[in-house]
Amino acid sequence: xxxxxxxxxxxxxxxxxxxxxxxxxxxxxxxxxxxxxxxxxxxxxxxxxxxxxxxxxxxxxxxxxxxxxxxxxxxxxxxxxxxxxxxxxxxxxxxxxxxxxxxxxxxxxxxxxxxxxxxxxxxxxxxxxxxxxxxxxxxxxxxxxxxxxxxxxxxxxxxxxxxxxxxxxxxxxxxxxxxxxxxxxxxxxxxxxxxxxxxxxxxxxxxxxxxxxxxxxxxxxxxxxxx
Amino acid sequence: xxxxxxxxxxxxxxxxxxxxxxxxxxxxxxxxxxxxxxxxxxxxxxxxxxxxxxxxxxxxxxxxxxxxxxxxxxxxxxxxxxxxxxxxxxxxxxxxxxxxxxxxxxxxxxxxxxxxxxxxxxxxxxxxxxxxxxxxxxxxxxxxxxxxxxxxxxxxxxxxxxxxxxxxxxxxxxxxxxxxxxxxxxxxxxxxxxxxxxxxxxxxxxxxxxxxxxxxxxxxxxxxxxx
Amino acid sequence: xxxxxxxxxxxxxxxxxxxxxxxxxxxxxxxxxxxxxxxxxxxxxxxxxxxxxxxxxxxxxxxxxxxxxxxxxxxxxxxxxxxxxxxxxxxxxxxxxxxxxxxxxxxxxxxxxxxxxxxxxxxxxxxxxxxxxxxxxxxxxxxxxxxxxxxxxxxxxxxxxxxxxxxxxxxxxxxxxxxxxxxxxxxxxxxxxxxxxxxxxxxxxxxxxxxxxxxxxxxxxxxxxxx
Amino acid sequence: xxxxxxxxxxxxxxxxxxxxxxxxxxxxxxxxxxxxxxxxxxxxxxxxxxxxxxxxxxxxxxxxxxxxxxxxxxxxxxxxxxxxxxxxxxxxxxxxxxxxxxxxxxxxxxxxxxxxxxxxxxxxxxxxxxxxxxxxxxxxxxxxxxxxxxxxxxxxxxxxxxxxxxxxxxxxxxxxxxxxxxxxxxxxxxxxxxxxxxxxxxxxxxxxxxxxxxxxxxxxxxxxxxx
Numbered sequence: 038x039x040x041x042x043x044x045x046x047x048x049x050x051x052x053x054x055x056x057x058x059x060x061x062x063x064x065x066x067x068x069x070x071x072x073x074x075x076x077x078x079x080x081x082x083x084x085x086x087x088x089x090x091x092x093x094x095x096x097x098x099x100x101x102x103x104x105x106x107x108x109x110x111x112x113x114x115x116x117x118x119x120x121x122x123x124x125x126x127x128x129x130x131x132x133x134x135x136x137x138x139x140x141x142x143x144x145x146x147x148x149x150x151x152x153x154x155x156x157x158x159x160x161x162x163x164x165x166x167x168x169x170x171x172x173x174x175x176x177x178x179x180x181x182x183x184x185x186x187x188x189x190x191x192x193x194x195x196x197x198x199x200x201x202x203x204x205x206x207x208x209x210x211x212x213x214x215x216x217x218x219x220x221x222x223x224x225x226x227x228x229x230x231x232x233x234x235x236x237x238x239x240x241x242x243x244x245x246x247x248x249x250x251x252x253x254x255x256x257x258x259x260x261x262x263x264x
Numbered sequence: 265x266x267x268x269x270x271x272x273x274x275x276x277x278x279x280x281x282x283x284x285x286x287x288x289x290x291x292x293x294x295x296x297x298x299x300x301x302x303x304x305x306x307x308x309x310x311x312x313x314x315x316x317x318x319x320x321x322x323x324x325x326x327x328x329x330x331x332x333x334x335x336x337x338x339x340x341x342x343x344x345x346x347x348x349x350x351x352x353x354x355x356x357x358x359x360x361x362x363x364x365x366x367x368x369x370x371x372x373x374x375x376x377x378x379x380x381x382x383x384x385x386x387x388x389x390x391x392x393x394x395x396x397x398x399x400x401x402x403x404x405x406x407x408x409x410x411x412x413x414x415x416x417x418x419x420x421x422x423x424x425x426x427x428x429x430x431x432x433x434x435x436x437x438x439x440x441x442x443x444x445x446x447x448x449x450x451x452x453x454x455x456x457x458x459x460x461x462x463x464x465x466x467x468x469x470x471x472x473x474x475x476x477x478x479x480x481x482x483x484x485x486x487x488x489x490x491x
Numbered sequence: 492x493x494x495x496x497x498x499x500x501x502x503x504x505x506x507x508x509x510x511x512x513x514x515x516x517x518x519x520x521x522x523x524x525x526x527x528x529x530x531x532x533x534x535x536x537x538x539x540x541x542x543x544x545x546x547x548x549x550x551x552x553x554x555x556x557x558x559x560x561x562x563x564x565x566x567x568x569x570x571x572x573x574x575x576x577x578x579x580x581x582x583x584x585x586x587x588x589x590x591x592x593x594x595x596x597x598x599x600x601x602x603x604x605x606x607x608x609x610x611x612x613x614x615x616x617x618x619x620x621x622x623x624x625x626x627x628x629x630x631x632x633x634x635x636x637x638x639x640x641x642x643x644x645x646x647x648x649x650x651x652x653x654x655x656x657x658x659x660x661x662x663x664x665x666x667x668x669x670x671x672x673x674x675x676x677x678x679x680x681x682x683x684x685x686x687x688x689x690x691x692x693x694x695x696x697x698x699x700x701x702x703x704x705x706x707x708x709x710x711x712x713x714x715x716x717x718x
Numbered sequence: 719x720x721x722x723x724x725x726x727x728x729x730x731x732x733x734x735x736x737x738x739x740x741x742x743x744x745x746x747x748x749x750x751x752x753x754x755x756x757x758x759x760x761x762x763x764x765x766x767x768x769x770x771x772x773x774x775x776x777x778x779x780x781x782x783x784x785x786x787x788x789x790x791x792x793x794x795x796x797x798x799x800x801x802x803x804x805x806x807x808x809x810x811x812x813x814x815x816x817x818x819x820x821x822x823x824x825x826x827x828x829x830x831x832x833x834x835x836x837x838x839x840x841x842x843x844x845x846x847x848x849x850x851x852x853x854x855x856x857x858x859x860x861x862x863x864x865x866x867x868x869x870x871x872x873x874x875x876x877x878x879x880x881x882x883x884x885x886x887x888x889x890x891x892x893x894x895x896x897x898x899x900x901x902x903x904x905x906x907x908x909x910x911x912x913x914x915x916x917x918x919x920x921x922x923x924x925x926x927x928x929x930x931x932x933x934x935x936x937x938x939x940x941x942x943x944x945x
Contacts, residue, residue, distance in 0.1 A: 059451050060444070062378070081489025109480060109488045117879060124324040133451075137458035141466050148821040150884045151743070151812045168472045175476055182266050202469045203377045217741070224740050224814075231818035234461060234915060237812045239822050245849045249856055261790045262762025286678050287671070308716025321575075329632060336707060336715045358605050364685035367602040368693050395529070395699045402703055427697045430604045513905050514898070516832070535943025563934060563942045585832045587905075591912035594829040595920050624928045629930055656923045657831045688915060 038076065041052070042092040045076045045126075046130040049211035052130060053084045055220045064072050064108040067212040068118050070125070078115060079105035086245055091092070109176065116180025117208065121192045126212035128219045134226035135197075135205040138162065140199045145222075145229050147241050152225045153250035154261075155218065157194035159241075161186050165201045179203075197222045265303065268294055269319040272303045272353075277448035279310045279357060288356040291335040293343050294439040297352070299401045300324050304341060306332035336403065344435065348419045353439035355446045361453035362424075362432040365389065369428045372449075372456050374468050378478035379452045381488075382423035382445065386468075387452070388413045392428045406430075409427025419477070424449045492530065494523055496546040499530045506584060508536045509674045517584040518562040520570050521666040524579070527551050531568060533559035561570075563623075563630065570634025571662065574667075575646045580666035582673045588680035589659040592616065596655045599676075599683050601695050606679045607704035608715075611648040611670065614679070615640050619655045633657075648705070651676045658708035719757065722748055723773040726757045726807075730895035733811060734765045736901045745789040745813040748893040749799050751806070754778050758795060760786035786912025790857065798889065802873045807893035809900045815907035816886040818879075819843065823882045826903075826910050828922050831907045834931035835942075837901065838875035840922075841906070842867050846882045860884070875932070878903045 042217040052058045052211045061084065066077035075095045082091060082105070090155075099115060101107050106227040108114075138145050145160040147153055152160075163186045171176040183198045183206055196218040197207040207222055209215035232239045254261045275292040279285045288311065301324045309318060309332070311325075320334040326342060328334050341354045363447075365387075366373050372387040374380055390413045397405040403439035410425045410433055423445040424434040434449055436442035459466045481488045502519040506512045515538065521532035529549045536559070547561040553569060555561050562568075568581045572579060578582040592599050592614075601607055606614075619642045624632040637652045637660055651661040651671040661676055663669035686693045708715045729746040733739045742765065747758035754774045763772060764785070774788040774830075780796060782788050795808045819826050819841075826841040828834055833841075844867045851859040864879045864887055878888040879900040888903055890896035913920045935942045 059447065081488075083441065088311045097388065106487075106490055120391065129456075134454050134458065137379065137462060140455060140459035143462055148883065149817060151817065165470070166473070168470070171472050201374065202473065204469075207833045209811060215273035220740065228812075228814065228817050229910065230458065231815065232821035234275060235818060235822035235824055235911065240883075243846070244851070245852050246847070246883065260761075260787075263760065263787055286674065306717065307714075333717055335716075358682075360682065361685065363603060363605065363682055364689060365687035367682060368689035392697070393700070395697070398699050398703045429602065429694075429700065457685065458687065486614055513901065532943065536940075541780060560941075560944055585909075587909065588912065590832060590909050591916060592907060593914035594913035597916055619924070620927070622924070625926050625930045656829065656921075656927065684912065684916065 038069070038074070038094060039089070041076045042071055042089045042094075042213050044088040045078070045092050046087055047170040048126065048128070048216045049078050050084060051085055051216045052128070052219075055216070055223075056224060057130045057219055058084070059131070062184070063217060064110055065126065065128045065212050066108070066111075066114045067126045068124070070122070075111075075114060075118060077107045077111055080108050110179075112174065112176035113180040113183070113206065116177050117183065117206070120180075120184050121208075123193055123210070124208045125210045126208060126215035128207045128212075129217040130207075130219055130223075131202070131204040132219065132223040132226075133229050135199055135222050136203075137230060138226055139199040139204050140202055145199070145226050146239070147230050147247060148229050148239050149242065150246065150250045151228060152255050153242060153247045155221045155251075156196065156225070157247065157251045158190070160197050161200060161221065162199045163201045194255075200226065209248075265301065266316070267294070268288060268296055268303045269316045269321075271439050272305070272319050273314055273316040275290060275353065275355070276305050276314055276441045277442045278440075279355070279446075284357045284359040284446055285311070286358070290355070291337055292296050292353065292355045292439050292443060293335075293338075293341045293389050294353045295351070297349070299476075302338075302345060304338055307335050307362075310396040337379070337406075339401065339403035340410070340433065343404050343409065344433070347407075347411050348435075350386050350420055350437070350480070352437045353434045353435060353442035354360040355434045355439075355442040356431070357434075357446055358431040359362065359453075360444065362426055362449050364457060365453055366378075366431050367429055370451050373466070374474060375456050376469065377473065377477045378455060380469060380474045381481050382448045382478075383452070384474065384478045385417065387422065387424050387426060387449065389426045390418060392426045396406040415428060422484075437459045492523070492528070492548060493543070495523055495530045496543045496548075498547050498666050499532070500541055502541040502580065502582075502670045503532050503541055504538060505667075505670045506582070506673075509670070509677075511584045511673055511677060513585070517582070518564055519563075519580065519582045519666050519670060519704045520562075520568045522578070524576070529565075529568060529572060531561045531565055533645050534562050561709070564633075566628065567632035567634040567637070567660065570631050571637065571660070574634075574638050575662075577647055577664070578662045579664045580669035581664060582661045582666075582669045583658070584661075584673055584677075585658040585674065586677040586680075588684050589653055590657075591684060592680055593658050594654040594656055599653070599680050601701060602683050602686050602693050604700065604704045605682055607696060607701045608642040609675045609705075610650065610679070611701065611705045612644065612651065614651050614653060616653045616675065617655045643688050648709075649679065663700070719750070719755070719775060720770070721768045722750055722757045723775075724735075725896060726759070726773050727768055729809075729897045730759050731765060732894075732897045733809070733900075734895070736904075738811045738813040738904060739765070740812070742763070743811070743930050745791055746807065746809045746893050746897060747789075747792075747795045748807045749805070750774040752805070755798055756792075756799060758788045758792055761789050765827045770777040773798040780918050792829050792856035793855065794861040794864070795886065797858050798864065798887070800863050801861075802889075804874055804891070806891045807888045807889060807896035809888045810885070811888075811904075812885040812898065813901055813904040813907075815911050816880055816903050817884075818911060819907055820885050821883055826907050827878070828928060829910050829913050830923065831927065831931045832909060834923060834928045835879065835935050836902045837906070837934045838928065839871065839878065841880060841903065843880045843908065849865075857925075872899055875936075
């Protein structure tokens with residue numbers, strides 16, 4: 038757990054370093070798949086004071102060992118880990134451009150290769166949560182709606198979903214990769230926002246360009262990087 | 265007073281640190297409710313030169329003890345403290361996005377949970393001041409128009425109002441919380457501005473989502489943070 | 492001249508410090524009214540290498556003493572000093588938002604008190620220069636067109652003009668004040684740009700609010716600052 | 719080669735310094751025209767870890783000497799060097815505003831003198847690549863499409879092309895000048911983007927103003943700088 042707490046703490050500190058958060062708005066978790074234990078940021082603690090030992094260990098049912106309370110979004114993280122065994126880390130932020138799309142309740146269209154390098158297809162936006170989903174088990178229901186939105190798309194090919202009128206959740210094979218994807222999402226959301234001001238409905242890229250770029254970076258035929 | 269001057273000085277220095285001000289455009293005050301004395305930034309002094317001992321003590325009627333003159337917006341602060349006993353600190357800035365809404369004379373609509381976490385309902389924009397309100401007691405009248413705009417809404421549930429064709433006033437239980445709310449206002453104003461470029465009239469959030477988020481952070485059922 | 496060179500060098504270094512310039516795009520001058528000599532930044536020299544002794548002394552007719560060549564915009568500065576005896580310093584930049592208005596060939600409307608505090612009325616945009624004005628004495632003609640644009644408005648009440656399809660020229664009583672006004676112009680241009688995205692033609696402020704704010708800061712009835 | 723590797727490494731490090739890249743998205747190369755060897759950034763290596771000795775030497779046919787693999791865009795660089803003997807350095811980025819235009823598949827119009835100082839005429843955008851151009855020799859075909867887009871325009875008068883739905887390629891007489899042009903392109907793309915929000919189709923500058931500004935900085939009649 039010590040190592041995982043260290044990783045989760047470092048990943049949380051990357052959020053302000055990449056200007057993805059204001060004050061304490063955001064949280065990163067990681068899971069130890071062997072024990073099933075999740076490590077997550079404590080709720081409402083300022084990033085500048087965050088230490089590895091402050092990270093909170095949470096059991097799959099949400100039970101946690103004090104003294105600090107885990108992030109208020111804990112149940113969303115747990116729901117996603119439960120559904121997708123390939124997830125090792127999850128990030129939630131209110132990063133500016135991704136949240137702007139969430140507030141407009143529009144998915145982020147694939148307008149270029151920057152997007153295609155990391156996301157296979159559009160970044161979906163959930164439907165609004167219903168009154169009863171908000172009043173009971175709100176955070177778990179947020180996770181369920183994300184899962185419903187992804188449908189059959191593999192989560193590692195769409196490592197982010199934006200929650201309507203709220204903000205993005207992102208993931209990866211570990212906490213660091215999840216944060217990496219959160220940074221990419223924000224830049225992709227910004228690029229798409231800017232393009233939409235130059236042309237109301239820009240053309241999405243053709244499927245062969247999507248394939249080429251995503252596969253240049255992912256899978257066994259990848260030739261980007263030093264792999 | 266020494267401690268309050270220290271707090272007000274530190275709160276003022278948070279304005280440039282959070283990029284809410286250009287040059288000396290902005291001011292923070294706090295009030296000592298026992299003595300009724302207000303402490304406020306001196307007028308037109310550069311932030312980099314601001315020291316706790318430069319803060320100006322002002323009596324409820326506006327009388328101050330030299331040598332420095334208090335902020336030219338002093339009478340606005342006094343009017344708000346007089347009306348709302350729950351206020352402990354007030355901030356005025358020309359922060360960019362909040363001022364853009366003020367210049368367009370539009371209230372900031374509740375488009376997402378970032379807004380709902382801090383503000384219960386839209387952030388209102390005042391009507392324009394009339395010629396006679398500007399020519400006599402302009403700064404006091406600015407306070408009166410803010411009060412008129414808030415109507416019966418509790419000021420701690422709407423900790424900011426934007427003054428038409430001018431800029432925002434924010435408040436809190438003390439100077440630090442007022443500045444915190446000024447930072448949030450600017451980010452919320454920016455998010456709403458961005459969303460409105462993606463969709464001309466984005467849907468406001470449903471009342472149950474507003475309730476959930478505001479109450480998750482405020483009041484006796486709050487479960488955000490380490491409370 | 493040593494002191495003026497020092498002031499002009501320092502004022503030039505404020506341009507990158509306030510993020511008003513990319514590379515060497517921009518220049519500040521000041522004039523010694525007794526001798527009639529102008530001191531200006533050398534042409535195309537990087538800010539990080541600029542030293543007071545590099546500043547170039549230029550005579551009213553444009554003659555300069557080696558070894559460095561003065562800014563290519565020298566004749567524009569000279570034309571403005573010749574016309575307006577109250578000018579002590581001049582700045583030219585391609586600062587982003589002011590240049591965006593220049594490229595759209597629109598004046599910056601008075602949408603709020605931030606603008607009114609520094610500029611009495613809209614910030615005008617020149618007409619386009621004609622072919623013959625560009626082919627002969629281009630830089631001097633740029634100055635003439637600025638003068639023509641100002642008409643009878645006092646230059647110290649409108650301390651900036653934006654040149655169509657080019658960028659802003661700003662001025663003040665000395666080099667430091669001219670740079671101060673260039674920073675204000677950029678923020679005012681940004682605020683107006685943002686407001687125009689929320690409402691296509693925002694209402695300009697009423698004359699009584701313009702008067703109040705400008706006179707709160709300027710003239711014998713000013714009560715802003717420590718006077 | 720040691721000196722060229724040093725130059726290419728330094729030029730690559732200028733990309734994050736000028737905020738033109740996120741993570742490792744971008745690459746700079748230079749060519750030694752005598753030997754025909756190109757030096758380029760290794761693929762997917764983080765800028766903070768980049769050392770001169772990591773630069774990869776590539777032969778004109780794409781053959782390289784290990785241990786690191788060259789940038790995945792190597793074949794695009796080689797195609798451009800092959801076609802244009804005057805090129806000494808090439809840069810590829812996904813810089814934000816230039817990429818926004820690429821995603822909207824619009825050329826950047828000449829709206830002001832900032833543009834005219836560096837680019838003679840609009841900055842063209844390529845057509846989309848076809849399926850067969852993407853599936854075989856994608857990166858070489860990207861170079862071919864850039865060449866096709868430039869037509870007969872001299873590449874040193876148009877030192878950048880934006881690739882549709884992808885991003886910009888820029889060049890210069892060496893690696894440092896190519897990066898300089900990439901910084902200028904981003905600012906010019908931003909200015910044009912901003913202007914287009916103030917006026918849907920801003921007027922392009924007249925030919926005589928384009929000529930004046932480009933020739934003030936380039937060719938034997940240049941009088942900008944200390945030349």
